[in-house]
Amino acid sequence: MAYIELRQVSKHFGDVVAVDRLDLNIEQGECIAMLGPSGCGKTTTLRMVAGFEDLDDGEIRVGERCLSSKKKNFYVPPEDRNFGMVFQAFAVWPHLSIYENVAFPLRIRKLPKEEIAKRTEEALKHTNLFSVASNRPDDLSGGGKQRVALARALAIRPDVMLLDEPLSSLDPHFREEMRFEIKDLQRRFGFSILYVTHDQSEAMALSDRILVMRLGVVQQTGTPLEVYGRPSNRFVFEFIGLSSFIETALDADGMSIDGASYPWPNGVRPAEDIRADGRGVLAVRPFEIEFLDPAGGAGVPGVVTRKVFLGETIDYRIQVGGTEVRVQKTRRDPGPSVGENVKLGFPQPHWYRVGGDRDQESDVRNQIS
Amino acid sequence: MGKTSRFGTAQLLFVLSVGILVVIVAVPMLLIFFNAFWVSGHFNVADVIRVLRQSETYEALLNSLFLSSGVTITGTLVGTFFAWLVTRTDLPLKKTMKLLFLVPFMLPAFIGALAWKMLLSPRAGYINRLFMDVFGFSSPIFDIYTYAGIILVETMYLFPFVFIQVSGALERMDPTLEESARISGADLFTITRKITIPLVMPSILSGALLIMLYSMAHFGTVAVLGVETGIYNIPTLIYEKIHQSAGSFDSIRTATVLATVLVITAAFILWLQNRVLNQGRYQIIAGKSFRPSELKLRTWRIPMLVFCLLYIGLTIVLPTVTIFMVGGLKTYGLPFVSENMTWENYRYILFEWDLTRDAIWNSVSLGLSAALITMFAGVIISYVIVKMKVRGKGILEFLGMLPFSVPGSVIALGVILAWSGKYGVNLYNTVWIILVAYVARYMAFSLKANSAALEQVHDSLVEAARASGATMWQALKDVVIPLVRPGMMAAFFLIFLPALRELTVSVLLYGPTTRTIGVAIYTLNEDGETVYSAALAGIALVIIVTGEILIKRLVAGKNNA
Numbered sequence: 001m002a003y004i005e006l007r008q009v010s011k012h013f014g015d016v017v018a019v020d021r022l023d024l025n026i027e028q029g030e031c032i033a034m035l036g037p038s039g040c041g042k043t044t045t046l047r048m049v050a051g052f053e054d055l056d057d058g059e060i061r062v063g064e065r066c067l068s069s070k071k072k073n074f075y076v077p078p079e080d081r082n083f084g085m086v087f088q089a090f091a092v093w094p095h096l097s098i099y100e101n102v103a104f105p106l107r108i109r110k111l112p113k114e115e116i117a118k119r120t121e122e123a124l125k126h127t128n129l130f131s132v133a134s135n136r137p138d139d140l141s142g143g144g145k146q147r148v149a150l151a152r153a154l155a156i157r158p159d160v161m162l163l164d165e166p167l168s169s170l171d172p173h174f175r176e177e178m179r180f181e182i183k184d185l186q187r188r189f190g191f192s193i194l195y196v197t198h199d200q201s202e203a204m205a206l207s208d209r210i211l212v213m214r215l216g217v218v219q220q221t222g223t224p225l226e227v228y229g230r231p232s233n234r235f236v237f238e239f240i241g242l243s244s245f246i247e248t249a250l251d252a253d254g255m256s257i258d259g260a261s262y263p264w265p266n267g268v269r270p271a272e273d274i275r276a277d278g279r280g281v282l283a284v285r286p287f288e289i290e291f292l293d294p295a296g297g298a299g300v301p302g303v304v305t306r307k308v309f310l311g312e313t314i315d316y317r318i319q320v321g322g323t324e325v326r327v328q329k330t331r332r333d334p335g336p337s338v339g340e341n342v343k344l345g346f347p348q349p350h351w352y353r354v355g356g357d358r359d360q361e362s363d364v365r366n367q368i369s
Numbered sequence: 370m371g372k373t374s375r376f377g378t379a380q381l382l383f384v385l386s387v388g389i390l391v392v393i394v395a396v397p398m399l400l401i402f403f404n405a406f407w408v409s410g411h412f413n414v415a416d417v418i419r420v421l422r423q424s425e426t427y428e429a430l431l432n433s434l435f436l437s438s439g440v441t442i443t444g445t446l447v448g449t450f451f452a453w454l455v456t457r458t459d460l461p462l463k464k465t466m467k468l469l470f471l472v473p474f475m476l477p478a479f480i481g482a483l484a485w486k487m488l489l490s491p492r493a494g495y496i497n498r499l500f501m502d503v504f505g506f507s508s509p510i511f512d513i514y515t516y517a518g519i520i521l522v523e524t525m526y527l528f529p530f531v532f533i534q535v536s537g538a539l540e541r542m543d544p545t546l547e548e549s550a551r552i553s554g555a556d557l558f559t560i561t562r563k564i565t566i567p568l569v570m571p572s573i574l575s576g577a578l579l580i581m582l583y584s585m586a587h588f589g590t591v592a593v594l595g596v597e598t599g600i601y602n603i604p605t606l607i608y609e610k611i612h613q614s615a616g617s618f619d620s621i622r623t624a625t626v627l628a629t630v631l632v633i634t635a636a637f638i639l640w641l642q643n644r645v646l647n648q649g650r651y652q653i654i655a656g657k658s659f660r661p662s663e664l665k666l667r668t669w670r671i672p673m674l675v676f677c678l679l680y681i682g683l684t685i686v687l688p689t690v691t692i693f694m695v696g697g698l699k700t701y702g703l704p705f706v707s708e709n710m711t712w713e714n715y716r717y718i719l720f721e722w723d724l725t726r727d728a729i730w731n732s733v734s735l736g737l738s739a740a741l742i743t744m745f746a747g748v749i750i751s752y753v754i755v756k757m758k759v760r761g762k763g764i765l766e767f768l769g770m771l772p773f774s775v776p777g778s779v780i781a782l783g784v785i786l787a788w789s790g791k792y793g794v795n796l797y798n799t800v801w802i803i804l805v806a807y808v809a810r811y812m813a814f815s816l817k818a819n820s821a822a823l824e825q826v827h828d829s830l831v832e833a834a835r836a837s838g839a840t841m842w843q844a845l846k847d848v849v850i851p852l853v854r855p856g857m858m859a860a861f862f863l864i865f866l867p868a869l870r871e872l873t874v875s876v877l878l879y880g881p882t883t884r885t886i887g888v889a890i891y892t893l894n895e896d897g898e899t900v901y902s903a904a905l906a907g908i909a910l911v912i913i914v915t916g917e918i919l920i921k922r923l924v925a926g927k928n929n930a
Binding site: 052104 | 543545546548549550551552553554555556559563564567568570
C-alpha cells in the first residue's frame with residue numbers, strides 16, 4: 001500500500017477551482033515532483049498535505065494515519081503532522097542563531113537536552129553548517145539559508161519532506177549543487193519527498209516520478225523518462241523540453257500541409273479519434289527533426305529563415321507553409337544556410353488533437369495567484 | 370559657457386539652502402544654547418546646574434520623564450494589542466476597525482483633554498456628577514487632574530504611533546516565517562511568543578520611542594489637565610516662564626535651560642530610534658502572497674468586537690460629542706436638555722466675535738503660507754542634499770536633520786530670542802513671528818517628503834534631459850519638478866493640516882490680535898469661557914476632519930488615475 005495517499009482531493013478559492021479531484025500515491029522513500037506553471041495548483045496541493053489549507057473534498061492519509069478528510073470533517077493541524085518542510089523564501093528566523101533555528105522543532109517537542117544537542121549537531125553536520133552554527137543566519141547567502149531550512153526540517157527526522165520551490169530563490173549555480181545535496185540527504189535518511197517546482201530540469205534531476213499539473217487538473221503522472229518520452233497531451237509536450245508543432249489536415253492515408261500530401265511520418269499514424277477530426281497536431285522535439293536530401297522524394301519541404309549559433313547547438317527556424325518549425329543540431333553538423341530549401345524528416349512524431357487541452361486556454365483567467 | 374552657468378546654478382542653490390536653514394533653524398537653536406550657557410559674558414555650567422536644581426525645574430523634568438514613560442508603556446501595550454487584533458485574528462470588520470484606530474491621529478490631543486476635563490473634572494465633570502448626583506456616590510469616580518488622567522488622555526491620542534508601525538510590520542511579514550514554526554510543531558501561542566513578537570520587536574520599539582518623543586514635548590494635554598493642580602512638564606513650564614516673566618532675564622534663562630534638556634533628550638530618543646531601525650530591522654518582507662493564518666477567536670470574536678467598539682466609542686465618539694454638546698449649551702454646567710441648547714454660540718463665534726474670527730483666519734492663512742513656503746524651500750534643499758555633488762553638503766544634511774529633533778516649544782523659544790528686536794528685526798506680537806516658527810517647525814516634514822520623492826527620480830533622467838540640450842534650469846523645470854510633484858503635494862498637506870490645529874508653538878508667540886485657533890480654544894478655556902471654547906473646538910474639528918477627508922480623496926484619486 002502507498003505510504004502517502006491523496007484521494008480525490010479538491011480545493012476551491014471562491015469560484016476558482018484550484019485543485020480538481022487529485023489522486024496521488026507516494027511510496028516510502030520516493031521522491032515525487034509536482035510540476036506546472038504558476039497557478040496550476042501544485043503549491044495549494046502541497047499546502048493541503050502540510051495542513052495549511054483544508055480540503056473541500058477528498059482525503060489525505062500518511063501510513064495508517066488520516067490527516068485530512070472532508071467527509072469525516074477531520075483535520076490534523078500542521079504542528080501535529082510531523083513533517084519537514086522547506087519554503088521558497090527560506091523562512092529562516094533572523095532573530096535566532098543558526099543553531100537555535102535548527103534546534104527549535106526539537107525544543108518544541110521537549111526532547112531531553114542531550115538528544116536535542118545530538119540531533120541538532122547531526123543535522124548541522126549533514127548540511128555543512130556545523131562550523132558557523134553560532135552565527136546569525138542573516139550573514140549567510142541564499143544557499144546557506146536554505147541549508148539552515150533543510151537542517152531544521154531534518155532535525156526531527158521526518159518520514160515526509162515537503163519542499164516548496166526550495167531552489168528558485170537561489171543563484172543558478174547554487175541550484176544544481178543543492179539538488180545533489182537534497183538527493184544525498186534523501187538517500188541517507190530515506191524520507192519521502194513531495195517537491196513543488198516550475199522548473200522541469202529540477203523535477204527531472206530529483207524525482208522518481210513527476211506529476212504535471214495545469215489549472216488544478218493532473219495532466220500526467222510518470223517517471224521523468226515517460227513524461228518526456230510519451231507526453232500525454234500537447235500541454236505536457238510543450239511544458240517539458242523544447243517543442244515544434246505543425247498543424248496538419250488528416251485523411252485515411254496520410255497528412256497534408258498547405259495542400260500537399262505526405263505519408264505518415266515514419267509510418268506513425270495518429271490515433272483513431274484524432275483521425276476522425278480530420279485535423280491533427282504533429283509534435284516533434286527540435287533535436288529529433290532530420291534534414292533530408294532536398295533533391296530526394298521524401299520529407300516535408302521548407303525554407304531556412306534563421307540560423308543561430310548557440311555554442312554546443314545550432315538553432316534553426318524553418319518556414320513550413322504557414323508554420324515556423326524549430327530545429328536543433330549539434331555544432332558539428334554542417335547543416336543548410338539561411339535561404340536554402342530543405343526537406344524535413346520526422347522520425348519520432350507524436351500526434352495530438354487540435355485544440356485538445358488548448359481549449360482550456362480561456363480558463364487561464366481562472367488562475368489563482 | 371555652459372559649464373560656468375551650471376556651476377553658478379549649483380552654487381546658488383547650495384548657498385540658498387544653507388542660508389534658509391541657518392537663518393530659520395540654526396540661529397534660533399544656537400541662541401538657546403548661548404543663552405543657557407553664557408551668563409553675563411562667561412561660559413557658565415555651574416549656573417546651569419543651579420537652575421536645574423531649582424525645585425520647579427527638576428520637578429518639571431521628572432514630570433516629563435514620568436508622564437512620557439507612562440504614556441509610552443500604556444500606548445505601546447494598547448497599540449500592539451490592537452495591531453495584533455486587526456492583522457492576526459478573525460475579528461469581524463477588521464478593515465473598518467483599522468481605519469477607526471487611526472482616527473485619533475487626526476484629532477488634536479488638547480481638544481480631547483478639554484473634553485475629558487468637561488467629563489471627568491472632579492466636581493464639575495459630567496460623568497462624575499452623574500455618579501454623585503444620580504447614583505449617590507459620595508466622591509468623584511475619577512479625577513482627571515492627575516498623573517493617571519494625563520497619561521490616559523495622551524495614550525488615547527498617541528497609541529497610533531505603535532499601532533501603525535506594528536500592524537504594518539505584521540502585514541508585510543513573510544507568513545512562511547510563522548508557517549515554518551507551525552510545521553516544526555509549535556502551536557499558535559508559542560509562535561506568537563517565540564517568533565512573531567521577537568520579529569516585530571524593532572517596530573514595537575521604534576513606535577514606542579516615537580510616543581515617548583511626542584509625549585515629552587507635548588504641551589496641550591498637560592496645560593489643560595495638569596497645570597490646575599500644579600503638574601508641569603517641560604513645555605508647560607517654558608510657557609509659564611515666558612508668559613509670567615514679561616521678559617525677565619532669569620525666567621528666559623530657565624526656559625533656555627529647559628529647552629536645552631528637551632533638545633538633548635529628543636535627540637537621544639531619535640538616535641536610539643534610528644539605531645533600532647537600522648540594526649534591528651530584520652528582512653521579514655513577504656515573498657509569496659499567501660495570507661498568514663489567522664487566530665480563530667471563536668467565542669471571543671464578538672466580545673472582542675464589542676471591546677474595540679467600546680474603546681472607540683469611549684475615546685473618540687464620547688469626547689467629540691461632548692465638545693459639540695457643551696459648545697451648544699447656554700451656560701456651562703447646565704444639563705443637556707433641549708431647553709438649555711442653542712446654536713447661538715456657534716453663530717456668535719463664527720460671524721460676530723472678532724477674537725474667534727481672527728483666530729480662524731490666522732490659522733488658515735498661516736497654515737497656507739507656511740505650507741507653501743516650506744514646500745518650495747524643502748524641494749530646493751532636498752534637491753541639493755539628494756542630487757547635487759557639492760562640497761560641504763554634510764553641513765546641509767545636518768542642518769536638515771535638526772528640525773526632526775527640535776520640539777515645538779523649543780523652536781518657539783528660539784524664534785523669540787532671534788526675532789524680538791535684539792538683532793535688528795522685531796517680529797514679536799506680529800503674525801510673522803509665528804510664520805517663521807512654523808516654517809522652522811515643519812521644514813523636517815517637507816524635507817522628508819521631498820527627499821523621498823527625489824530619490825525615486827534617477828539621475829539618468831536629468832542627464833538625458835541635459836544630453837538632449839536642456840540647461841540645468843530647464844531640466845529642473847521640465848523633468849524633475851513634474852516628477853516630484855506628488856512629494857511636494859504630500860509635503861504641503863503634511864504641513865497645512867497640522868498647522869491648522871497647532872498649539873504648542875503659537876501659544877508661546879501669540880499677541881493680542883494674532884491668536885490661532887488652538888490658542889483661542891486654549892485661552893478661552895483658561896479664562897473660564899468653557900462654552901465658547903468648546904464651540905470653537907467643535908468648529909476646528911469640523912475643519913480638520915473635512916480637510917483630512919478631502920485630501921484623502923484627492924490623493925486616492927491621484928493614485929487611481
